[in-house]
Amino acid sequence: MSGAQVKPSSSYINVPPAAAKPAPNCTLVIFGAHGDLTKRLLIPALYNLIGAKLLPDGFRLLGVDRVEGDDTSWRYELRDTMEEFTKDRTAEFYTPVIDGGTWNWLTDHAHHVKADFTDDADIERLRDMVSGNVVFYCAVAARFLSVIGDQLGKAGLLEQKDGAFRRLVVEKPFGANLGSSQALNKALLARADESQIYRIDHFLGKETVQNILAFRFGNGIFEPLWRREYTDHIQVTAAETVGVERRGAFYEPTGALCDMVPNHLFTLLSMVTTDPPNSFNAESVRSMKQAFLESLQPVRPENVVRGQYAAGSVRGRDVKAYRESPGVAPDSDTETFIAMKLEAESWRWSGVPFYLRTGKCMSGRRTEVVVHFKQAPYAIFQDTPVDRLAPNNLAFNIQPKQGITFGISAKVPGPRMDLAGVAMAFRYEDSFRQEPNVGYETLIYDCLVGDATLFQRADNIDASWAVVDPALQQWATGRSPPDLYVAGTDGPEAAAMLLRRDGREWTSIAS
Numbered sequence: 001m002s003g004a005q006v007k008p009s010s011s012y013i014n015v016p017p018a019a020a021k022p023a024p025n026c027t028l029v030i031f032g033a034h035g036d037l038t039k040r041l042l043i044p045a046l047y048n049l050i051g052a053k054l055l056p057d058g059f060r061l062l063g064v065d066r067v068e069g070d071d072t073s074w075r076y077e078l079r080d081t082m083e084e085f086t087k088d089r090t091a092e093f094y095t096p097v098i099d100g101g102t103w104n105w106l107t108d109h110a111h112h113v114k115a116d117f118t119d120d121a122d123i124e125r126l127r128d129m130v131s132g133n134v135v136f137y138c139a140v141a142a143r144f145l146s147v148i149g150d151q152l153g154k155a156g157l158l159e160q161k162d163g164a165f166r167r168l169v170v171e172k173p174f175g176a177n178l179g180s181s182q183a184l185n186k187a188l189l190a191r192a193d194e195s196q197i198y199r200i201d202h203f204l205g206k207e208t209v210q211n212i213l214a215f216r217f218g219n220g221i222f223e224p225l226w227r228r229e230y231t232d233h234i235q236v237t238a239a240e241t242v243g244v245e246r247r248g249a250f251y252e253p254t255g256a257l258c259d260m261v262p263n264h265l266f267t268l269l270s271m272v273t274t275d276p277p278n279s280f281n282a283e284s285v286r287s288m289k290q291a292f293l294e295s296l297q298p299v300r301p302e303n304v305v306r307g308q309y310a311a312g313s314v315r316g317r318d319v320k321a322y323r324e325s326p327g328v329a330p331d332s333d334t335e336t337f338i339a340m341k342l343e344a345e346s347w348r349w350s351g352v353p354f355y356l357r358t359g360k361c362m363s364g365r366r367t368e369v370v371v372h373f374k375q376a377p378y379a380i381f382q383d384t385p386v387d388r389l390a391p392n393n394l395a396f397n398i399q400p401k402q403g404i405t406f407g408i409s410a411k412v413p414g415p416r417m418d419l420a421g422v423a424m425a426f427r428y429e430d431s432f433r434q435e436p437n438v439g440y441e442t443l444i445y446d447c448l449v450g451d452a453t454l455f456q457r458a459d460n461i462d463a464s465w466a467v468v469d470p471a472l473q474q475w476a477t478g479r480s481p482p483d484l485y486v487a488g489t490d491g492p493e494a495a496a497m498l499l500r501r502d503g504r505e506w507t508s509i510a511s
């Protein structure tokens, strides 16, 4: 498509952010103080929240870890990682300079606690260090989530007394299938109320993902088309150029389906497909999402394609096969690519297929949801048969491009009435000032102020696993080797066939 660009009205330019108030005084306890998540995402997000004046003077950060350390050494370690962001202009979270005042504010409020959360005496020591409002953030491997919940519960640290809140933030993966996610939810709910548990899906922290709801429900003209009468199908893509890198030990037992589908891809899909909630509060939004997830039919294993990258080249960079990565078995059957077709039984979506795919080492980096509308019924143009009219589609570009692209047909200049597909594009950077953002700012702030709208409820998680469970169960019955694809391509041929057999094509990734 050519790129005819429509600029939004200038009255939209640089709208200041809505005046948000600083969060209430509280202590944020992070388990996993030395981990990658803390250093690369949580600390930069806190730094940005301080810059936006959204943390209160009575904020305290306790970084808990078994690793030896003290306040000074931890601060140096955090600073080193922050400085990496100032050096690499191409880095996603590029930060030109670290503001001294903001950084000092953060480190003055941050303390290192050497403690082992499996040790009762250490947890009791932690209990003596906190009072009032406390958020416990589990930035640790998934196998420790229920352990931390248990330990905090046993020590009375999750009891909410005298108007103070106690919250527990858990990261994905939430279990590895329906059974284990139910068990994890049960274990956490034995120690805390659902309203105290904040299950993070970091895709919901992305502005562009939140904008899907703003676009759909803040504009009156699209919703009438958002149904089976006008929608042909919907595609969700999360294509990455990176490989498994140093994460083999985590990825090997996980694979692309569990890593990305019931969490991130379903989050994207449900933002696009959910019915309008009555208000933008946590229960309304999550209940509408739940209604959609429950309408999704369990996937049919024959509608699932698994792939694994073989050696190849991604954007000019030579890449070794997945099986040669550190921590990966030489005969591994773990999938690094997955594509599937899903269907929903609902008044709105019955008969509209949803095609989802995600993979590592693909031809390009692109996360998007594309709503493909039905073809015009009849071509009035003499030389243009209806099957040559480009059907309209609307793409929510999540990353790296951030915006919305509308695919339409337009007349090619000249004496003939020839049509060509063109694009109308809205780009965030054209209309709004770019604020520093690593994607966790809104999520941390929302948790501190008690707004769970962007977090997953227990039933959302279980309903998502229920959809993919038939595939997981089938794979568990024996070897099911994935199809190999050359690194730097768009996945195995079977993924293309999944759509071709329905007379459709995937949207291109690399362009």
Ligand code: BG6
Binding pocket: 240, 259, 367
């Ligand atoms: C994580 C997965 O949850 O999401 C990773 O574990 C994946 O494997 C990542 O690379 C993708 O997130 P983003 O924000 O980089 O698109």
